[in-house]
Amino acid sequence: MALYQENDLRIYNSLTRKKESFEALNAPHLGLYVCGPTVYNDVHLGNCRTFISFDLVYRYLTHLGYKVRYVRNITDAGHLENDADEGEDKISQRARLEKLEPMEIVQKYTLGFHQIMEKFNAHPPTIEPTATGHIVEQIQMIEKILEAGLAYEVNGSVYFDVAKYNQSNDYGKLSGRKIEELISGTRELDAQSEKRNPLDFAIWKKAAPSHIQRWQSPWSEGFPGWHLECSVMSTKYLGPTFDIHGGGMDLKFPHHECEIAQNKASQGSEGVRYWMHGNMLTLNGQRMSKSTGNTLLPLELFTGNTEKLEKGFHPTVVRFFMMQAHYGSQLDFSNEALLAAEKGYHKLMDAWQKLQNAQAGSNGEFSVSEWRQRCYAAMNDDFNSPVLIAHLFEAVRFINSAEGAQLALNAKDLELLRQTFHDFLFDVLGLEEISESQGGEKLDQVMQVLIELRAQARADRDFALSDAIRDKLAAAGVALKDGKDGTTYTLEN
RNA sequence: GGUUCCGUGGCCGAGUGGCUAGGCAGGGCUCUGCAAAAGCUCCCACAGCGGUUCGAAUCCGCUCGGAACCUCCA
Numbered sequence: 001m002a003l004y005q006e007n008d009l010r011i012y013n014s015l016t017r018k019k020e021s022f023e024a025l026n027a028p029h030l031g032l033y034v035c036g037p038t039v040y041n042d043v044h045l046g047n048c049r050t051f052i053s054f055d056l057v058y059r060y061l062t063h064l065g066y067k068v069r070y071v072r073n074i075t076d077a078g079h080l081e082n083d084a085d086e087g088e089d090k091i092s093q094r095a096r097l098e099k100l101e102p103m104e105i106v107q108k109y110t111l112g113f114h115q116i117m118e119k120f121n122a123h124p125p126t127i128e129p130t131a132t133g134h135i136v137e138q139i140q141m142i143e144k145i146l147e148a149g150l151a152y153e154v155n156g157s158v159y160f161d162v163a164k165y166n167q168s169n170d171y172g173k174l175s176g177r178k179i180e181e182l183i184s185g186t187r188e189l190d191a192q193s194e195k196r197n198p199l200d201f202a203i204w205k206k207a208a209p210s211h212i213q214r215w216q217s218p219w220s221e222g223f224p225g226w227h228l229e230c231s232v233m234s235t236k237y238l239g240p241t242f243d244i245h246g247g248g249m250d251l252k253f254p255h256h257e258c259e260i261a262q263n264k265a266s267q268g269s270e271g272v273r274y275w276m277h278g279n280m281l282t283l284n285g286q287r288m289s290k291s292t293g294n295t296l297l298p299l300e301l302f303t304g305n306t307e308k309l310e311k312g313f314h315p316t317v318v319r320f321f322m323m324q325a326h327y328g329s330q331l332d333f334s335n336e337a338l339l340a341a342e343k344g345y346h347k348l349m350d351a352w353q354k355l356q357n358a359q360a361g362s363n364g365e366f367s368v369s370e371w372r373q374r375c376y377a378a379m380n381d382d383f384n385s386p387v388l389i390a391h392l393f394e395a396v397r398f399i400n401s402a403e404g405a406q407l408a409l410n411a412k413d414l415e416l417l418r419q420t421f422h423d424f425l426f427d428v429l430g431l432e433e434i435s436e437s438q439g440g441e442k443l444d445q446v447m448q449v450l451i452e453l454r455a456q457a458r459a460d461r462d463f464a465l466s467d468a469i470r471d472k473l474a475a476a477g478v479a480l481k482d483g484k485d486g487t488t489y490t491l492e493n
Numbered sequence: 494g495g496u497u498c499c500g501u502g503g504c505c506g507a508g509u510g511g512c513u514a515g516g517c518a519g520g521g522c523u524c525u526g527c528a529a530a531a532g533c534u535c536c537c538a539c540a541g542c543g544g545u546u547c548g549a550a551u552c553c554g555c556u557c558g559g560a561a562c563c564u565c566c567a
Binding site: 017034035036037038041043044046047048049050051053054079080089090172175176177178181182184226247248249250251252253254255277278279280281282285286287288289290291292321324325326329330331332334336337338339340341342343344345347348350378384386387389390391392393394397400401458461463466467470474479480481482483488490 | 494495496497498499504505506507508514515516517518525526527528529530531532533559560561562563564565566567
C-alpha cells in the first residue's frame with residue numbers, strides 16, 4: 001500500500017478558500033504545474049521562496065508515492081511593461097542594456113536560475129517548457145477562444161473579451177473580485193486603446209517595429225500574451241484537467257484568473273482542481289520585487305556581500321529558515337532571524353550525526369511510531385513544515401538525552417527513528433549536510449592528532465597546554481567540543 | 494477607494510473554542526580541571542475595546558497598526 005493511501009493529505013485550495021482532502025485525479029499519477037520565472041534578470045530571493053515552497057510540495061507528494069509530473073515554465077517571450085500599446089518588453093530592454101540578443105539574455109538568466117535552485121537543493125521540474133517553444137500551441141488556443149466568440153481582433157492584436165466571458169462564467173472567482181468593482185476601479189479607458197473594455201487582456205499582440213522577438217500568426221507578426229503560455233503548457237503536458245497549480249500570491253490576479261478564463265473559453269473546463277499560492281518574502285517589511293529594487297540576490301546572501309547582512313549563509317540554512325515558516329504565510333527576512341535559524345539548523349544536524357552512530361538499548365519512554373505519525377500529520381495538514389520541524393526537535397531532545405551512544409530504543413525502533421528522521425530531513429525538507437571539512441580527510445587526520453595530544457595533556461593535568469591548543473584552534477576558526485564520548489571539532493564558515 | 498490577509502512572549506514563528514508548538518536569546522541547575530557543547534529547568538504570550546460562550550489567542554463587531562493584490566513581478 002502506497003503511503004498516499006494511508007495519509008489524508010489536506011491542501012488549502014485558494015479557489016474554495018478551504019482546506020480540502022486531496023484526491024489525485026489519476027493516482028498514482030499526479031500533475032503539478034507551477035508558474036516559473038521570467039528570465040530577464042537575476043532571480044531574487046523572493047522568487048526563490050516560491051520555488052522552494054513548491055519543491056517541498058513536490059518532494060512530499062513524491063515521498064507519499066505519487067508519480068508526479070512537475071511542470072514549471074520558463075517565460076522567455078518578452079511581455080510589455082504595462083498595458084499600453086507601445087513600449088519595450090523587459091527582455092528586449094535588458095538585451096539592449098547588456099548589448100546581447102534577447103535569446104542570449106534568456107539563456108544567461110535561465111542558467112543562473114538553475115544554478116541558484118540547485119544550490120537550494122530544489123529538484124528540477126520533470127518538464128520545463130518555454131513560452132517561445134510553444135508559439136504554435138498558443139496560436140491554436142487563440143483560435144479556439146476566437147471560435148468560442150470570447151475574443152476579438154483589432155489591428156492584428158487579439159484580446160480576450162472579459163465582459164462577454166463573465167456573462168456565463170465567473171471572472172474573478174479565484175481572487176474574490178467582482179467584475180463591476182474591477183471596472184469601477186480602473187482608470188478611464190484611454191482613447192488610444194484598442195480594447196473594448198479595460199479588463200480585457202491581450203492574448204496576441206502585434207509587434208511594434210522595434211520589437212525583436214516576433215512570430216508569424218494569422219493576425220499579425222507579433223507575440224503571445226503573457227497569461228496564455230501557462231494555459232497552453234499546463235494543458236499540453238498535464239491534460240485539460242489536472243491536480244495542482246501553484247504560483248506566487250502575486251500571480252493570483254490577474255494571471256491565474258486569466259488562465260482559468262482562457263482554459264474555460266478554449267476547452268470548456270477550468271483545468272485546475274487545487275490552486276495553491278505561496279506567500280511573499282518580505283525584506284524590511286516590504287515585499288521583494290524586481291521592479292522596486294527592494295531585493296536581495298541569493299549570491300549576496302550566500303557570500304554576505306551586502307550591507308543588509310552581517311555574514312553569509314549557506315543555502316541550506318536559508319532553506320531551513322524558509323521551512324520554519326508555512327508557505328502560505330508572509331515571511332520577513334532579517335539578519336537576526338537567519339542567525340537563529342543557523343543555530344537551530346546545526347542543532348538538528350548534530351543530532352542527526354549522533355543518531356547515525358547511535359546504538360540500540362532497551363525501550364524507554366519515547367514512542368517512535370507515535371512520533372512518526374505526528375510528523376506525517378504535520379505534513380498532511382497543508383504541508384505544515386514548521387510543525388514538522390518542531391517534531392524533529394522533539395526527537396533531537398530525545399537523541400541528545402542519551403547516555404553515550406546508546407538510545408533507549410530497541411533495534412527495530414531505532415531503525416525506524418533513523419529512517420523517518422532521514423526521510424523528513426533530507427527527502428521531504430530537502431536539507432543538506434554542510435560538509436564540515438573543506439580540508440577533507442587530511443584535515444580530519446590532522447585534527448585527530450591535535451585532539452589526541454590535547455587529551456594527553458589533559459590526562460597529565462597540563463591545562464596550560466590543553467587550553468592553548470583549544471584557544472589557538474578557536475582563533476583559527478576551529479571549535480573543539482568535549483563530549484562524553486571524546487572531543488569533536490567544528491569549523492566556522 | 495475596492496478585494497484579500499495579518500497583528501502571538503526580547504526576536505523568529507506554529508496554533509481556528511478547553512489539553513496553551515518549536516527555534517534563537519536570557520536566568521538557574523547538572524555535567525566539565527575550566528570553557529564550550531549537551532541535558533534539565535524558568536521566563537506561561539496572544540494589538541486595543543466590546544460581545545457570544547460554562548470556557549476564546551482561536552467565533553462576532555468596532556478601533557488602531559501592517560502587508561499583498563487591484564499596472565509588470567514568485
